[in-house]
Amino acid sequence: MNSHKYDGLSEAEALKRREKFGENVLREKKGPSPFYIFISQFKSPLIYVLLFAAIISFLFQEYSDFGLITAVIALNAIMGFYQEYNAQKTLSALKKILKPIASVIRQGKRTEIEVKDLVPGDIVVLAAGDQIPADGKTHEATNLLVNEAILTGEEEAVDKKPAENAPLFMGTTVISGVGIMEVTKIGLETEIGKISEKLSEIREEETPLQIKLQKFSTNLIYIIAVLCLLIFILGITREHNVWTMFRFAMVLAVAAIPEGLPIAATVILARGMKRILKRKGLVKKLLSVETLGSTSVICTDKTGTLTRGIMQVVKSQFSDAEHAHLALILANQQKDNLEVALWQYVEKHNHLQPKKLLDSVEKIYEEPFNSENKYSLSAIRQDGTERAYVLGAPEVVLGFCKISESDKEKVLKLMKSWAELGLKIVGCAYKKEGDLKEKKDWIWLGILGIEDPIRPEVKEAISACQNAGIKIKIVTGDFRETAIKVAKTLGLKSDNKSIMEAPELERISPDELKKRIENITIFPRITPHQKLKIVEALQGNNEVVAMTGDGVNDALALKKADIAVVVANASDVAKEVSDLILLDSNFKTIVAACEEGRVILANIKKVVSYALSNSFVELILIFGAVLLNFPTPLTVA
Secondary structure, three states: OOOOOOOOEEEHHHHHHHHOOOOOOOOOOOOOOOOOOOOOOOOOOHHHHHHHHHHHHHOOOEEEEEHHHHHHHHHHHHHHHHHHHHHHHHHHHHOOOOOEEEEEEEEEOOEEEEHOOOOOOEEEEEEOEEEEEEEEEEEEEEEEEEHHHHHHHHOOEEEEOHHOEEEEOOOOOOEEEEEEEEEEHHHHOOHHHHHHHHHHOOOOOOHHHHHHHHHHHHHHHHHHHHHHHHHHHHHOOOOOHHHHHHHHHHHHHHHHHOOOOOOHHHHHHHHHOOOOOHHOOOEEHHHHHHHHHHOOOEEEEOOOOEOOOOOOOEEEEOOOOOHHHHHHHHOOOOOOHHHHHHHHHHHHHOOOOHHHHHHOOOEEEEEOOOOOEEEEEEEEEEEEEEEEEEEHHHHHHHHHHHHHHHHHHHHHHHHHHOOOOOEEEEEEEEEEEOOOOOOOOOEEEEEEEEEEOOOOHHHHHHHHHHOOOEEEEEEEEHHHHHHHHHHHOOOOOOOOOEEEEHHHHHOOHHHHHHHHHHHHOOOOOOHHHHHHHHHHHHHHOOOEEEEEEHHHHHHHHHOOOOOOEOOOOOOOOHHHOEEEEOOOOHHHHHHHHHHHHHHHHHHHHHHHHHHHHHHHHHHHHHHHHHOOOOOOOOOOO
């Protein structure tokens, strides 16, 4: 790769373009200010009722009541502020604090600048491990593989070829190789920028607690108003003084309002927030705690949440184990979890020292893995001898090999049986003579079966969900067979009627999806925008939906969900819209949070019942006394 032939932009031209196009940044939504967090504590129907009661108390010179109600409102706000402010501080600590740097060519010289200073037309040099700083097109590339999972959800690396002007996208990661790109779009014009802008178009739904409190407060006001009005009218008919009865009715209304209820609810929510944090879940907003208790459906990803997110070899079958182990080392770029699993397998099952062996050979030719070819190939020279090794999809590697039909049939039969177990299968072969680049006359070595083990505690957690009436749906980008295997292991329905794949989901209407979705357990090969469709269909059936996700591509569905659940290493855009952050990336933590939410919901109901019974005793007592023309038990001093 020759970077010297590029002059790049001059500093003057770069400055001119920066003035025209602005900075290369997303319109990142800043976390709420401490003042906003404090003010938001007063946005509650019950608080409005208490404020009204405080005003009435002040006007009628009931200063002790006024002081008590004001103190309750202030204490409630302080406690709510403390919990939400601490959650925001914890979230900020999870975000990266380093300023990203890009290597660019300007005025013929290679230099490093902050990513925010990139402009369209800049020439950027890319290397393994770099995060692509803007959208652009490939000018030069040597084995340039890019992981675009943050946008597409697909874990397989994409091979970027300069001949095709292959597009590159902001936020994606260079897995291996080197390249040169020209920036074409920055900031909000990038694909990630467009997704972040769409988030503002999705309205956040009110939490179940907000809706219930709204109804409760409205009904409370009506009941108190009607009873106080009746007491006032009855008092007048009994020839009591009009002004005295009016003042009496107003003071009685204030007394009937359960001023301790908001602070009791806040304490319950705050303590619940702390308990969830102890169980490795960070809740960002106080009201989200109760929503967890109302959750009726959990839509969960598979990788890393239901499973450990760590690949391991569980089966192998070799015709020549020694050369097979060499293939696992020499044709291995260790660019993804699967290749790392193969490397670790050799370390555990062979006397070979992979790193030492790799350093002792000279690589003379290499073809890195890509999603089109589905294999990786390395030709090496050692002690004057040349050999080549290949790893990849078994059906592809078999096509390179000189193998009898009967042996091939046996391999295919074994592959099928392993695939039904939900294993990812890798084949390997080698070549010791002839043209090492030519894809024929290779010697077949065997296959390995790899799985991402299910977390041992997940089955029990899912059983607890089912017993609690919470439905589980696996929404994954993985293949049908893999998702079915996971579902069977976890005791979830996995028959054909319980599965809906991406093409069918794309084809059917929203109304048809709403009718069928209750019976669907597995959604394999799902794209990010289809996640949003699933959430909308469930909410259309009055379900309270928790949705997991981690990439920028998941943000729209996460924001639409009633509870957005992300892992600690999720993208900043996903964290921005989240309600619950799993500090241990474990499905069990979602269940634990839902359990705590249900306890909180039950406690709030008990407090409401107690507060209302306490407040309404005197109201009913006085109403009865006035109705029966008895002397009133209480008087206005």
